[in-house]
Amino acid sequence: MRKIGFIPLRKGSKGILNKNKRKMVGRPLFTWVLGEAIFSELDEVFVYTDDETIIEFINKEYYWTNKIKALLRSKESANDTASTESAILEFCETTNYNFDVFCLLQATSPFTKKDDINNCLKEIGNDFDSALTVVKTHRFLWDESGNPINYNPLERPRRQDFEGLLIENGAVYVVTKNALKKHKNRLGENTAIVKMPEDSLLEIDTESDWVAVESLLIERQKRYKESQKITHVVFDVDGVFTDGTISYTKEGEHTKVFDMRDGMGIEILKQFDIEVMVMTSENSELVAKRMKKLKLKHVFLGVKDKYTLLNQVMQEKGKTLNNVAYVGDDVNDLTNICSVGWSLAPNNATDIVKQHADIVLSKNSGAGAIREACQFIMNYNKRF
Template sequence: MRWVAFMPLRANSKSIPDKNIRSIAGRPLFAWSLEQAITSQCFDEIYVATDSPKIRKIVLEEFPSAVKVLDRSAETCTDTASTESAMLEFHQQISFDVVSLIQATSPLTRADDFRMAKHRFVTDNLDSLLTAVSSKRFFWTKSAIPINYDPANRPRRQDFEGCLMENGAFYLTRAKLLRETASRLGGRIGIHEMTAETAIEIDDEVDWIVVEQLLLRQKLKSNRGTSQIKAFILDVDGTLTDGGMYYGSDGEALKKFNTRDAHGLQLLRENGIKVCVMSSEDSPAVAARMKKLNIDDYYPGIKNKFEVLQSKAKLWRMSLLDVAYMGDDLCDLECISRVGAAICPADAVPEIMQRAHYVCTRAAGHGAVREACDLILGKNLGMTITSLKNNS
């Protein structure tokens, strides 16, 4: 059987301008799920269909040999055109037995999802398959009619089986079914259940923010994870401080620090994680702060931070992958690019944010360092997508 993957990408996204090619966690949105499809090795060929020369160019830059790009007609790119119309147009050009429709708006899809879905499709001799997530929410119609439970016998959450919610990550469809019904689903239908965080399809800016943080955490965990971190090295101005310059009545330069950041660094040291602070400036105010915090590994006036990073790792007899680094500006770029866990404040420069494994929700001088410390200690990794969504 010939298996192909198909991702339709159109220009002029309505909800978020240029959504499909906008950078999220350092890569174009479409690249995340396409890369996982490639990694899965489930497909004989992978295609993107688009009406945009700009999208075509970016897709081929990301995947010069692994993905083929086809033209998509204007008729299948209107606001009222169905995705099935794009699938049928694709099938007129490409022969296949089974097609996987992949949605760019579900970047948390993993290679194992494709593998497990394909296995179920083949084993159960399915005609089509959809992806879904488990939901234990109680649903109602707008006419106040319950859909999936009896209010008179309201079940406890732990006793409620709930239901499966279609998440739109990807679909598997036999060519015969698509031709005969012009639908992606029909015949003998199966479901591949995915993890809870994949419930979000990116449709607005709130979705974007939540999913980007999940992708960054995913990158951080895949890069050895925070549980392996043995040392934390960080910058001062724009990281430990808010980057502002303050002056006393006598003209003395002052710095603003956050007490929660200091406590976070103390917690790291109490848990056996080494802490080192370096700065490109030589400030008496910073020196005084380091002395108060009993941080002996403080290096002021450093022009080449990566040299210090290397020397400290060598002295500590650990790999750079055992080190977390936090910085905010271009002078931190080489360090950010070489360590096992790269972290930056919410207001870091764009170049740093693109390279970081994790972008803090807090700004420099306002608890960003404490957030990084908590992440390294593993205090926030269990947060579910439900709580993230409810608090957004």
């Protein structure tokens, strides 16, 4: 049974400029659900967009998996009046309905986890031809005429005694091919419901919504953290190995300055069987040469979605993010800073990173911060 995911993205956004590409906790918004889809039980995931920069991003960023495909959608299916169903049907006809189960994933639902996707998929075949995610709300609802909808005001129940209502949160919809072809709709005739946390009901339509969702995501990532033995350390480069500045020559070439004490710290870590990795958004020949000098085997250059790649690497190694210490300094490190077992930031890191890092080092980047981080990790691991 071939199960595919479908993430429709439009270039335009009325409420929030470039919403799908804007960084949410340091990652483009659409990568939150895309990353979860990669690790779900879906066989393939299609990003359907009229934004060629997103297609370029996906082709470059997710080279390590053949599960993701980015396709260009027509202008007609991406205009302001086009429905999601019109994009779905256009895609299905273009690909000749090459699937058994279709899963619609909304990029504006960053709370979606792989388990939510898998739980919807599991319902298909159990007398259900479709499934969707919902949230239970304990709000008291009224209509425009001033009539109560879901309770008796004269017998107002306590919250713990109130059953509440189930509301679509718009995150995940799953439907069989036969039902989709018959009804031309994301849902069939017999629909299963899968509950998600109440936070996932929030929609991102305004700047205030964005701030609220981002804060909730940060706190969710922190709740997952567990302090375990550190087996892997990941370093950003600019603003961690270096002071974050670049010197240019008149020929246009640039130089970076590295602290030799940091190199000694990394050498000591490796003696204690702690694997050291480097993950940076810049694709720099100078960085590659420095890491080769340090004899680091796992160097990832030009990475924009660091969180998804780090999850993939740790999954391959049979470890979790709780076994990782991460040292970063800027917003593109933020999700990892909030998610790993231990996160550390140089003293001159950006304020947002220092606010959420577990440890703010006394040393600045490029001036002994890595050496100090290595010492902390060695001392911490002694308890194990």
